[in-house]
Amino acid sequence: MMKSKPLPADPMIRQLIRQAQNAQMGRRTLLAGAGAGATALALAACSSGAAVKPTAAADTSATDKIIRWDNWALYVDVDDAGNYPTLDAFKAQTGISVKYTEAVDDNNSYYGKVKDQLALGQDIGADAVCLTDWMVSRMIRFGYTQELDHANIPNLANLLPSLQDVDFDPGRAMSVPWQGGFAGLAWNKEKYPQGLTSVEDLWAPELKGRVGVLSEMRDTMGLIMLDQGVDISGTWGEEEFTAAIDEFKKQVSDGQIRNIKGNSYKEDLANEDTLAAIVWSGDIVQLNAENGDKWGFVVPEKGGTLWNDNFVVPIGSPGKKNVEELINYYYDPAVAAEVAAYVNYITPVVGAKEAMLAIDPTLAEDPLIFPDEATLANAYVFRGLDGTEEQTFNAQFQAILLGAA
Amino acid sequence: MAFAAFSSQAAPSTDPVARRRSPVALFLLLPGILYLVLFFLTPLVSLLLTSFQAPREFGDIGQFDYAFRWQNYVEVVTTYWPHIARSFGYALAATFFALLISYPLAYFIGVKARRWPLLQSLMLVLVIAPFFISFLLRTLAWKQLFSDESFVVQSLKALSLLGPEAHVTGTAFSVIFGLTYNFIPFMTLPLYTTLERLDLRYLEAGNDLYASPFHVFRKVTIPLSMPGIVAGTLLTFIPAAGDYINASRDFLGGTGTQMMGNVIEANFLVLQNFPAAAALSIILMTVILVIVSIYVKRSGTEDLL
Known part of the structure; x- marks a missing residue:
């Protein structure tokens, strides 16, 4: 508690200041009471993530068209x-x-x-x-x-x-599918004419600092795991994931991978910050339509992800x-x-x-x-993760995105 | 609480009139109090409670129960201390550069341009003008200007000021640049309001007493503009420390420049680790509050608050 300042000499101002200070005391007691109320309210509400599954609402489709x-x-x-x-x-x-x-x-x-x-x-x-x-x-x-x-x-x-x-x-x-797509590799055909065929090609020295990957864990990790010979739809476990995370971490800390982004990776391809990247197939169709067939796209030979x-x-x-x-x-x-x-x-x-x-x-x-049979056969769906796996794998992946390696 | 530092506690008054509480004053305060309880206190309490939650046994992602798990705080500090340090480092740097740029600007508008009111208002409009465009768009524009194949970066490389493999986006420079740029108006306007009222006769008096121009500036102008400096630095430092746009990987940042705001976002949205996100938010608020109260006391401008 700090020492109180001497009040000004003017009696009217003194009076005003005292009144203000008293009102402040009043506010504080009031806030304390309200705080207790809020605590009770918050405690009464359920914890994060309900334990009981909710029930479906009554269907009014017949009347509400x-x-x-x-x-x-x-x-x-x-x-x-x-x-x-x-x-x-x-x-x-x-x-x-x-x-x-x-x-x-x-x-x-x-x-x-x-x-x-x-x-x-x-x-x-x-x-x-x-x-x-x-x-x-x-x-x-x-x-x-x-x-x-x-x-x-x-x-x-x-x-x-x-x-x-x-x-x-x-x-x-x-659930019923609406639309789907591949995650695969794209490259700038003018600046990198040799192109890409596998995830390994992204680690070429000429591409240092010009590679982008997706912040969607299942696509980036899926592609790296496929490159390491893991069937991502099959029964792999922590060991396979960690091996892929190690590779990913190495490429990020070496500065080979520059950008890890969601939808905004398209801007980096367009302004040529990235010359090669892990991308979603439909975006490349749209980007090529806007910028004149500038990018090549391939599903890596060891497999791409299908979502x-x-x-x-x-x-x-x-x-x-x-x-x-x-x-x-x-x-x-x-x-x-x-x-x-x-x-x-x-x-x-x-x-x-x-x-x-x-x-x-x-x-x-x-x-x-309309992918042909061969392309579809080479596209894999990342297997479903249980709650614990989702937490630990996500935490490992995010740690690299946040640079807290 | 640090709040106490801001309000001078009155010694028990002996004046009977002052001790009586005015019901009218309380009534007039009611809407404000209700607002604060609803939109400040309740979320704050909820945040505090969340920060102590423990993961549910055999629970799925994002499932936590109320507990008193203080280890949450230890864990986030040991895991994310680089981000905490980086946040305050970047915010401090941005505040410093913003002050360096804004002070001469505000001085020119508020003092030198007094003779030309039209110029004065025109320049003020120019300072405020960026607000007419969303700051997200302006930050994205900087990202384009700093991209590898841009004129700026190519010129710097041609002049050998940048190495052939160097880049600007995703570096500490671009993040601090973005923070500085985005908060310059918040620094300039409070500085302008105090400098505009600066009584030039004080400066004349200083000159008459044989002080050098530098001396007058240091001993007269700076102390008189202190309220503006404090207000401007607070308006810059506080939001800059919590900013998560400039440092975001989607804007000017990269994996090596993530700040506390980005960590909170990742924990809250992606990892569904609400206790960690809440604990980090509480830490951010507390540290800012402590820094600010020390700063305000030191600079002798408690009256501002």
């Missing part, structure tokens, strides 16, 4: 006027209107926004969300998703056979049946082709390639949108 769909940017067809042609056609066909929002910027930050409501079983303001495999896996584990009624989705028969059974969602009871973003119905949504109708609509090959022609990612719908021939034959031949 609306779907609130949260999705990633540039992930559905848009025309020049800003309308969504396939969604408009869906409304004309079924009478269900769709409020489409580009609300997902990143799996983690989206999850961070909605997780507390999900844990309480509340409506998060979305009836359908498209999130990546591993995040869907976590949400299913926690019971944050609703079980889909396949009887309402007859077109689900068009789902690619390789995606019908995934380890995080056997039989696709809770999907999947529809899930959050536990608190009252519109599950409407969403099932929406999924059924997008699993019509003709509609799937219309979307694929715009977004340039891999569609999970069988027959879309044939439908695409009618829209744009050159796109139908693009191996990044």
